[in-house]
Structures are given as C-alpha cells and as structure tokens.
Amino acid sequence: MQFGIFKVCLVVVTAIVNHPLLFPNENATLPEEQIIQKMKDREESLKAEQMHLEQMFSSAVTKEKREEEEASQSTEASEDEPPWDFWSALSMVIFLMIEIWRQDFQEGNAQASTKEEDDLPFLGNNCQGVSLPNKAVLAIFYEQYIRVTTHDAVRTREFVEGFADDLLEALRSVCNRDEDMEVEDSMCIGSMYENWRVKKPLTCDLIVPFAPPEPYQFRCQPWISSHSISPDKQGCGTIQVIGPDDVSRACVCDRTKLGEDMLCLLHNPTTNKTKVSRDIDLLCSKNTDFLDTNQVMKWFQSAVTKAWGRISHKYDFDLAFSHLDAPGALRVKFRSGKIINFNITPVVQFEDSDLYLVSHFPSSPRPHDSNIQWALSFAIYEKRFLKDISKKLPVNSCHLSCLQIVSFLHSKQCHITGSSGLTTYHLKTVLLHLLLSRQFSDWDVVMLEERLRDVFVMLEKCLLEKKLYHFMVGNPKLPHTVNIPENFHFAEPLNLFRSFVLDRDLYQKTLVMFYEMLKNATVLINEYSLRLPASSLNK
Structure with missing residues (x-):
C-alpha cells in the first residue's frame, strides 16, 4: 500500500x-x-x-x-x-x-x-509614426478653409439669434399661460458659439428652458455614475411633475416660524381655498408622473408651427422641420436657394444650476429607449470653461484651430467610411482634458502640429483602452471657477466609451474609421489647400 x-x-x-x-x-x-x-x-x-x-x-x-x-x-x-x-x-x-x-x-x-x-486589429500602430501635415501646410489650410468658414458662421449666428427670439415671442403669444408650458429665453450653445464649428451645413444650436404652469413644478432626478446605477442609465435622469399637494409638503414655511406680517406666497389663504380643477396636459408618460420626451417633442413642434403661422407674413423665406424626430430641428430656405439650419431644443433646468436635461440631441438618435429618460447637458459649463481658459492661453492660441482640424478630418472620413461610435463631442472632450494636462504656453500657434498629434495620441489611447471619461463628471482637475454642482464634481467618473465595451462590432468599426482618418489626414488637407505652393509640400 x-x-x-x-x-x-x-x-x-x-x-x-x-x-x-x-x-x-x-x-x-x-x-x-x-x-x-x-x-x-x-x-x-x-x-x-x-x-x-x-x-x-x-x-x-x-x-x-x-x-x-x-x-x-x-x-x-x-x-x-x-x-x-x-x-x-x-x-x-x-x-x-x-x-x-x-x-x-x-x-x-x-x-x-x-x-x-x-x-484590437490595429494594435501596434502608433500615432507617433503617422505622417501628419507640417506647420506650413496646416497654416495655409487654416487660412484658406477654416477661417473662411468662421466668417460665414458669424453671419449665420446673427440671423439665427434674431429670428429665434422673434419665433419664441410668437410662441408665447399663442400659448395659454394658465394651461400650457411656459417658455423662457433661448441660450446659445455648441460648436458654433464656441468658435470651432467647420462641418457644413453650418448649424446653430439653441436650448429653450420650459416650466409647467403654476402651481405645478418639475423635480429633476439626475443619475450619475455609481455602482447602483446600470451603465445604460449613467449620464441621464428623469423629470417628475410635482402637483400642488406635493409642493406643499416640501415648502420651508412648514418648518419655519414666519412673522405675523409675513405671508407665504405659495400657501396664502387664497391658494389654500382654491382647488385646481382644470384639465392640464402636463406631458407625462402614460400612468406616471414623469415627463415624457415624445410628448414634449409633439407639444413643442405644434407650438412652433402655430408661432410661425403668426409671423410668417413678416419674412420672405420658408420655414420647415428638417428632422421630424427632433423637437425643433428647423430649416430656413430663402428665395435664392440658400439654406440655414438651426436647432431649438426644449430643456428642463436642474435646480438653480446651469445643468439641463435634454429630451433629444439634434440630428442624432435618442441615446436611450425609455421615453422618461432625459440626457444631461453640460453645454453651458463647457462653453464657460473654454471662455475662461482662453484668457490664460497665448493670444494666438491653437487649441480651437486644433479642434477644428480634427473635426474637419472626422467629418470627411465619416462621409467616406460612414458614421461610427466616434463623435465630435468625443473629440471635444479629448481637447478639454489636454487643456488641463499641458502648460498654457504649449498652446501657442507655432505648436499646432505638436498639439494636433497630442490629440490623436490621446484619442488612440482612449480607444484602445475603451475609456474616455466625461470632462465635467468626477474630474478632480476641474477648476472651481466652473462652479459645477458638488454632487457631479465629486461623483465617480463617467466613461463615454462604455458603448464600445458592450458593442464589439461598433468598436471595431470605430477603430477602422479612426486609423483610416489618420492615414488620409495629409491627403485631405492638401486637397483643400488649393493655392498651397509646391515648395511648402516638400518641407
């Protein structure tokens, strides 16, 4: 044994x-x-x-x-x-x-x-080895193509802002103030107002906050990155419609002793004796008290149509919806044939901050299937950050020029290979991170070629790792001057490339598009630099 x-x-x-x-x-x-x-x-x-x-x-x-x-x-x-x-x-x-x-x-x-x-079919390819246009080529390309587009953008913005104000004023006049949603003034956001838009047709983006009629209120419940939140819900939230009874429970007058000569405007005797009996369409999802994105879209499109009918006699052009799946994607067509596109998107403000919940992103499919899920928009904070940091950068800073060139290459490549999971918002996010990771002096105009390569290197790294964190959510490097709400500033980072982890086919398609864009960069820029001297190409 x-x-x-x-x-x-x-x-x-x-x-x-x-x-x-x-x-x-x-x-x-x-x-x-x-x-x-x-x-x-x-x-x-x-x-x-x-x-x-x-x-x-x-x-x-x-x-x-x-x-x-x-x-x-x-x-x-x-x-x-x-x-x-x-x-x-x-x-x-x-x-x-x-x-x-x-x-x-x-x-x-x-x-x-x-x-x-x-x-990772392209693992081993490094942006450092990719040939990019030299300084002379980039300078001439920017002067001949980008700067001309910028001049067109100024005229387009002036027209859109004036017409949008007139259209919203007419919208308020056709709405019943006692039963319809209350529309506030519009705010300009996006690439056109951050001075880096180059993709044509030039499109202005505006957001319009709206609120329910009194005595109703909106209660926003944003979802930020957390272990208790599923990945498909990160970066969005819901909007609950609060009735008069719910508002009364939340009023501070129930917990504070008011003076004899002080009166709560929300709970004065007249309000308590008056019972709301009118039938108001609060645009909620069926059998819920949550705001429905599709209901909001139908309401806003109907209101815009009525408003245009009231002021159309004043203008010598036609107005129509360019996308029926977006609330306010509008197209102006002049008699000469010129077309101007712009988006007016209804949003709901989160508390007293500059954070807004958006029902639909213009010219793009809804990111979520549920009609009660609203996407979070940090557009106002991003616009403010770019404005503040431009004061610290060199006078002839190349940060916006760099983003314009990358956006141009991305747009042209999408026309060739089709769209992918990579968007211009991802390109912008990469630039925002680089602005905080490099010295301000590194963004001088003579460093355009180096900073352009930095963008591609960081973008490649993020794609291979399938991680690109949101610039505003959970970013410890974010300056306090941005004044973002604390629960977002100290939240866990939000991965914008989460979809690549869940969708393998989309990820491979995006990698193909990215490396094709790198390979075609020099050819595309030279093609649009028509008056470029032959001697400059050989430098």
Whole structure:
C-alpha cells in the first residue's frame, strides 16, 4: 500500500517538475524536439527506478513470509492491497488528466488572445509614426478653409439669434399661460458659439428652458455614475411633475416660524381655498408622473408651427422641420436657394444650476429607449470653461484651430467610411482634458502640429483602452471657477466609451474609421489647400 502511494506521488511530482507549461522559464529556450526527448529520457529513468524498487520490495516480502507469526497478517494485507497494475493505471490516469488540463488551458488562452486581437486589429500602430501635415501646410489650410468658414458662421449666428427670439415671442403669444408650458429665453450653445464649428451645413444650436404652469413644478432626478446605477442609465435622469399637494409638503414655511406680517406666497389663504380643477396636459408618460420626451417633442413642434403661422407674413423665406424626430430641428430656405439650419431644443433646468436635461440631441438618435429618460447637458459649463481658459492661453492660441482640424478630418472620413461610435463631442472632450494636462504656453500657434498629434495620441489611447471619461463628471482637475454642482464634481467618473465595451462590432468599426482618418489626414488637407505652393509640400 505504501509503495503504491509512493509511485503515484513520484509520477505527479515528476510531471509537475518537467512539464513545460508549469515551469515555462526553464524550458522556454529549448526547442520542442529537445523537450520531447528530455521527457522520454525521464520516462526511461522512472521505469528503471520502478523496477529497482519492485525488486527491493519483493525481497522484503519474501523475508517476512519466512516468519510464521507474521505469515497470516502478510497474507491478509496482500489480499487487501490492489494489484501492481492498479497503481500503474492510476499513475497513467493522473498523468493524462494533467495533459488534458494543459490542452484546455492552452486552448482557453488561445481563444482569449484571439478575441483580444480581434478587438484590437490595429494594435501596434502608433500615432507617433503617422505622417501628419507640417506647420506650413496646416497654416495655409487654416487660412484658406477654416477661417473662411468662421466668417460665414458669424453671419449665420446673427440671423439665427434674431429670428429665434422673434419665433419664441410668437410662441408665447399663442400659448395659454394658465394651461400650457411656459417658455423662457433661448441660450446659445455648441460648436458654433464656441468658435470651432467647420462641418457644413453650418448649424446653430439653441436650448429653450420650459416650466409647467403654476402651481405645478418639475423635480429633476439626475443619475450619475455609481455602482447602483446600470451603465445604460449613467449620464441621464428623469423629470417628475410635482402637483400642488406635493409642493406643499416640501415648502420651508412648514418648518419655519414666519412673522405675523409675513405671508407665504405659495400657501396664502387664497391658494389654500382654491382647488385646481382644470384639465392640464402636463406631458407625462402614460400612468406616471414623469415627463415624457415624445410628448414634449409633439407639444413643442405644434407650438412652433402655430408661432410661425403668426409671423410668417413678416419674412420672405420658408420655414420647415428638417428632422421630424427632433423637437425643433428647423430649416430656413430663402428665395435664392440658400439654406440655414438651426436647432431649438426644449430643456428642463436642474435646480438653480446651469445643468439641463435634454429630451433629444439634434440630428442624432435618442441615446436611450425609455421615453422618461432625459440626457444631461453640460453645454453651458463647457462653453464657460473654454471662455475662461482662453484668457490664460497665448493670444494666438491653437487649441480651437486644433479642434477644428480634427473635426474637419472626422467629418470627411465619416462621409467616406460612414458614421461610427466616434463623435465630435468625443473629440471635444479629448481637447478639454489636454487643456488641463499641458502648460498654457504649449498652446501657442507655432505648436499646432505638436498639439494636433497630442490629440490623436490621446484619442488612440482612449480607444484602445475603451475609456474616455466625461470632462465635467468626477474630474478632480476641474477648476472651481466652473462652479459645477458638488454632487457631479465629486461623483465617480463617467466613461463615454462604455458603448464600445458592450458593442464589439461598433468598436471595431470605430477603430477602422479612426486609423483610416489618420492615414488620409495629409491627403485631405492638401486637397483643400488649393493655392498651397509646391515648395511648402516638400518641407
């Protein structure tokens, strides 16, 4: 019995010591043929050792049988012990199990490696080795293409702002103030008002806060990054419509002693005696008290149509919706054939901050399937940050020029290969992070080529890691002058590339588009630099 156990242990220890998978460093430098030959030699050595041990054990058993007192005990032990073939078979089974485990382990590693390689088909390509246009080419391209577009943007903004004010004033006049939503003044956001838009047609983006009629209120419940929130809900929230009874419970006058000559404007005697009985359409989702994005879209489109009907006689152009799946995606068409696009999007303000909840993003599909989920917009904070930091940068800073060129290349590449998971908002987020990670002096106009490469390098790194964190949410480097609400400033970072983790096909398509964009960068810029001297191209 003891000898059988010894044989099994000997086989297992030998397999472990000599197995190339378990101790790869010892056999890593040997060819496969030498490893096999080494294992054969070890097997022959083990067989010889086994024969020697068997002989020694047989002689011991013979000596014990000569003693009469131990003869019966020796016979019973021999009957209880398994035959020698059993221990050999058991040793072979253990050896085979180790071999099967080795093959499964290698196959699992091969599958994991293959999957990872499929996810990163361009791993090894580095932006540092990509040829980008030199300073002379970039300077001429910017003067001939980007700056001309900027001049057009100024005229477009002036027209859109004036017409939007007139349209919203007419919208208020056609709405019933006692039953309809109250619309406030519009605010300009986005690339056109941050001076880096180059994609044509030039489109202005405006947001219009709205509120329910008294005595109703909106209660915003934003969801930020947290372990308790599913990934598809991060970066959005819901809007609950609060009725008069709910508002009364939340009023501070119930917890504060007011003076005899002080009166709560919310709970004055007249209000308490008046019971609201009118049927108001609060645009809620069916059987809920949460604001419905589709209901808001239908209401706003209907209100805009009525407002245009009231003021259309004053203008010599036509107004129509350019996208029916967005609340206020409008198109102005002049008699000359010129077209101007702009978006007026209804939003709800979060408390007293500059954070807004948006029902639909213009010219893009809804990011969520639920009609009660609203996306968070930090556009006002981002606009403020760019304005503040521009005062610290050099006079001829290249940060916006850099973003314009990257946005131009992205737009042209999307026309060639189709859209992907990479958006201009991702490009802008990369630039915002770089503005805080580099010295202000590094953004001088003469450093345009270097900063352009920095954007591509960081973007590539984020794509390969599938991580691009939101600039405003959970960013410890964010200046306090931005004045973002604390619960967002100290929240966990929000990964904007989360979709790439969940959608492998979208990720591969985005990688293809990104590297094609890098490869075509110089060709596209040279193509649009029509008056570029031949000598500059060779520098």
